[in-house]
Amino acid sequence: MLTAIQKQTVRTRFAGLQTDLHQRLLQLDKDAQQKTHTWDKDGGSGGGTSLVLRGEVIEKAGVNFSCVAGDAYPRLESEHHGKPYYATGVSSICHPANPHAPIGHMNVRMLEVGDKVWFGGGADLTPYRIYEQDRDEFHQALRQACDSYSPTAYAEYTKWCDEYFFIKHRNTVRGVGGIFFDYLQNDFDTLLAFVCAVAEAYGRVYPQILARRLPLPYDSDDRDGLFYWRGRYVEFNLIYDRGTSFGLKTGGNVEAILVSLPPQVKW
């Protein structure tokens, strides 16, 4: 069982990660329109905050924090279905306007269900135009965060990422990978340090990649290519992503969940 102090510690760390990442993205597009959505959970306790940016450079980005509790864990396929739960997490997605700049996604979360506590999360990069330098730099940053936790973590979690973000109906991976992990049960402090290291690594490396790609010139054909390619992202999120479909089907906050969808798409 988590203590009240542990819960507060996680919330505070996650809220800090939210603010930090939001500021880092805002630095890349200081004129972006900023909106804050706060929401309360229906029929339970807790809620969340979405910080949304929409601008000329950062076409759409969201950094979400949520912390909710309930009497009955709703995941039907889980052995823990129906038990009391507590869940908190921070997630972010960023859709730059420039077709040379990759979509970035990061999420870390902690769940307590019944007498079990576990952490999950990950970070991945989805470029329309693929640059090896960006991929290598992104993976190197995540590898460092993983190595600080376990010598096998990076190998395991990159594999898990490629499996999870596979778009079955198009027989292709979603992007150039990253890491994905779930159900990690270990010492609380060790795991909290690990997931924060992942989020912080993302907070450093992703804006660094954007800073390099955002000045590159592009034309309306490049943008059009980006719009069609973003359709794959929507297909993955709405058809396969656990968090999205689970959240939508169980009455989560629609605006916060769908902040992940790209601003403009073509099919």
Next chain:
Amino acid sequence: MLTAIQKQTVRTRFAGLQTDLHQRLLQLDKDAQQKTHTWDKDGGSGGGTSLVLRGEVIEKAGVNFSCVAGDAYPRLESEHHGKPYYATGVSSICHPANPHAPIGHMNVRMLEVGDKVWFGGGADLTPYRIYEQDRDEFHQALRQACDSYSPTAYAEYTKWCDEYFFIKHRNTVRGVGGIFFDYLQNDFDTLLAFVCAVAEAYGRVYPQILARRLPLPYDSDDRDGLFYWRGRYVEFNLIYDRGTSFGLKTGGNVEAILVSLPPQVKW
């Protein structure tokens, strides 16, 4: 069991409905770019044809015909799972450019699985700007087709439609309704006549509604509203629609299935 002649009859009628509807939509946008995709089923017999229009007036429309057979009916939740099957159908979706003109959708299909044969289908209208005249005319046409089959059909199938096309996570219906029906088992000739009457009613009334709305003026704000509103359509199709997610997850033809997605969307 269907006879070979019955199968040929259905195929011929459905292929005729496809051609007729395609021509009727083309009449509304004679300069639209026309494409034909044909595909063969992997690991089975049969295939299909998609007739796709993309133009200034009809921004995107598809009319699909398919006829496939296999050794094992793939729907896991069906009592008929694993039995030999034969399935044929025609479906259409149309996304006009003008925000005053509604999205139209129609599908009729026949399945034989093991020793059972059933028909299903429907037609529904999804306007961004709602006009009562359009809704009434659309429903009146479908009512006539239903009345020719059974005096209770229209009442039952409009209710089924409202239930099926309910977008749970947004707590709203998708459009202004229409009819939806499935698993109809009855005399073959009676059912074939009914589903063809539905498709033909749609083929008359939907272009008639478009012809009235397509000349109305609109500006870029109207288009922008349309783009955001089309997002609901994508959410429904990718999260809830049986045919779409079933087809994608079981290796159907991706291009044919996703021809239903709107040409331009914003979130």
